[in-house]
Amino acid sequence: MAKNEPRCSFCGKSKSEVNILIAGISGHICDGCISQAQHIVEEEVTQRVESTISQSLNLLKPKDIKSHLDEFVIGQEQAKKVLSVAVYNHYKRITQKDDNDDVEIEKSNVILLGETGTGKTLLAKTVAKILNVPFAVADATVITEAGYVGEDVESILAKLLQAADFDVSAAERGIVFIDEIDKIARKSDNPSITRDVSGEGVQQAMLKLLEGAEIGVPPKGGRKHPEQKLVTINTKNILFVTGGAFVGIDKLISSRLNTSAVGYASKTKRVSKVDSDNMFQYVTPQDLKKFGLIPELIGRFPVLTYLNPLDESALRRIITEPKNALIKQYVKLFEMEEIKLTVDKDVLDFMVKKAMEFALGARGLRSIFEAVMMDAMYDLPSEKDTKEFKLTLSYAKEKLKNSSIQNLKVA
Numbered sequence: 290m291a292k293n294e295p296r297c298s299f300c301g302k303s304k305s306e307v308n309i310l311i312a313g314i315s316g317h318i319c320d321g322c323i324s325q326a327q328h329i330v331e332e333e334v335t336q337r338v339e340s341t342i343s344q345s346l347n348l349l350k351p352k353d354i355k356s357h358l359d360e361f362v363i364g365q366e367q368a369k370k371v372l373s374v375a376v377y378n379h380y381k382r383i384t385q386k387d388d389n390d391d392v393e394i395e396k397s398n399v400i401l402l403g404e405t406g407t408g409k410t411l412l413a414k415t416v417a418k419i420l421n422v423p424f425a426v427a428d429a430t431v432i433t434e435a436g437y438v439g440e441d442v443e444s445i446l447a448k449l450l451q452a453a454d455f456d457v458s459a460a461e462r463g464i465v466f467i468d469e470i471d472k473i474a475r476k477s478d479n480p481s482i483t484r485d486v487s488g489e490g491v492q493q494a495m496l497k498l499l500e501g502a503e504i505g506v507p508p509k510g511g512r513k514h515p516e517q518k519l520v521t522i523n524t525k526n527i528l529f530v531t532g533g534a535f536v537g538i539d540k541l542i543s544s545r546l547n548t549s550a551v552g553y554a555s556k557t558k559r560v561s562k563v564d565s566d567n568m569f570q571y572v573t574p575q576d577l578k579k580f581g582l583i584p585e586l587i588g589r590f591p592v593l594t595y596l597n598p599l600d601e602s603a604l605r606r607i608i609t610e611p612k613n614a615l616i617k618q619y620v621k622l623f624e625m626e627e628i629k630l631t632v633d634k635d636v637l638d639f640m641v642k643k644a645m646e647f648a649l650g651a652r653g654l655r656s657i658f659e660a661v662m663m664d665a666m667y668d669l670p671s672e673k674d675t676k677e678f679k680l681t682l683s684y685a686k687e688k689l690k691n692s693s694i695q696n697l698k699v700a
Contacts, residue, residue: 403596406650471533474581
């Protein structure tokens with residue numbers, strides 16, 4: 290061995306003892322030290338990212354999460370409790386330290402069942418706001434299989450990436466709410482023999498997304514094409530919450546519970562005291578399968594909960610009690626015009642009864658308010674002398690009578 294043979298400045302090995310020795314300005318480094326240095330850098334970066342996530346994440350206890358939800362969402366105690374626990378466990382899982390005990394906590398994606406306007410989207414949005422994590426709402430009805438007209442399933446992650454200001458590490462710990470999941474159900478419980486590109490095909494395409502994988506996402510959404518630059522997102526730590534009205538599933542639940550048996554008494558044991566007005570509370574994964582969701586998709590949503598239909602008392606509370614209550618929104622709108630808005634109590638009761646007639650939940654309340662307040666919101670900003678506006682029952686009845694919304698009836 291030559292006396293002047295170069296050596297690695299880190300480990301001291303000679304050129305003949307290593308595979309590669311790279312020369313620098315004042316020293317050398319071998320391939321082994323480069324590999325170790327890369328490993329150290331990766332560990333350091335990962336620790337810094339996890340530290341940043343822990344600092345920005347406002348993780349509260351399940352009871353605290355629920356108490357915050359109570360300020361924005363009226364009723365739905367069971368759904369709020371289930372969602373609080375699922376979200377808490379999910380983010381504890383992300384922030385846990387590696388104990389090298391081979392115990393890996395899996396994701397707890399959530400399915401919310403409930404009629405339209407009961408607060409499914411509001412629950413998910415409020416949870417994301419409380420925890421200070423990126424949140425995106427995606428509509429399952431516009432998604433089709435790759436190669437067909439419509440959006441790819443990757444567009445769901447594109448919306449989350451945009452919500453996170455294109456910060457990939459932030460997006461990888463966000464919450465995605467997939468709405469109208471029931472609209473991609475296959476038409477029958479049996480496997481389809483024809484191509485179902487917007488139903489069963491979409492469900493199959495979503496499996497990889499929900500499980501946790503490296504997904505190539507077009508940053509601006511839309512379809513992928515070969516020459517496009519993709520952003521890679523790992524979905525392992527993204528919480529997926531999905532919701533749907535599941536119209537008609539109550540009949541499947543009723544059939545399973547044997548509440549509509551005709552003729553001779555059934556040999557199967559019936560459930561005592563079934564609440565026929567709220568069949569969602571008896572839902573099981575078996576009912577979702579019969580409705581048209583494939584078992585593989587159902588298995589990736591281990592947490593299943595329901596939202597109760599809104600009765601008159603709940604709608605009445607929704608108008609006034611939450612932090613973002615409808616009345617408070619209109620009062621603020623009028624305050625911007627320096628006009629004081631007051632609403633008689635009998636007006637609120639009248640609007641609640643109309644909302645129950647239309648059976649559109651909390652969204653129906655908003656539509657009724659808009660119809661009643663439209664003329665006032667059109668005229669009053671131009672009237673500089675008006676400083677106060679009182680909404681009376683006679684005014685509300687007259688405006689609603691002349692509105693096209695009066696023709697809206699439940700089918």
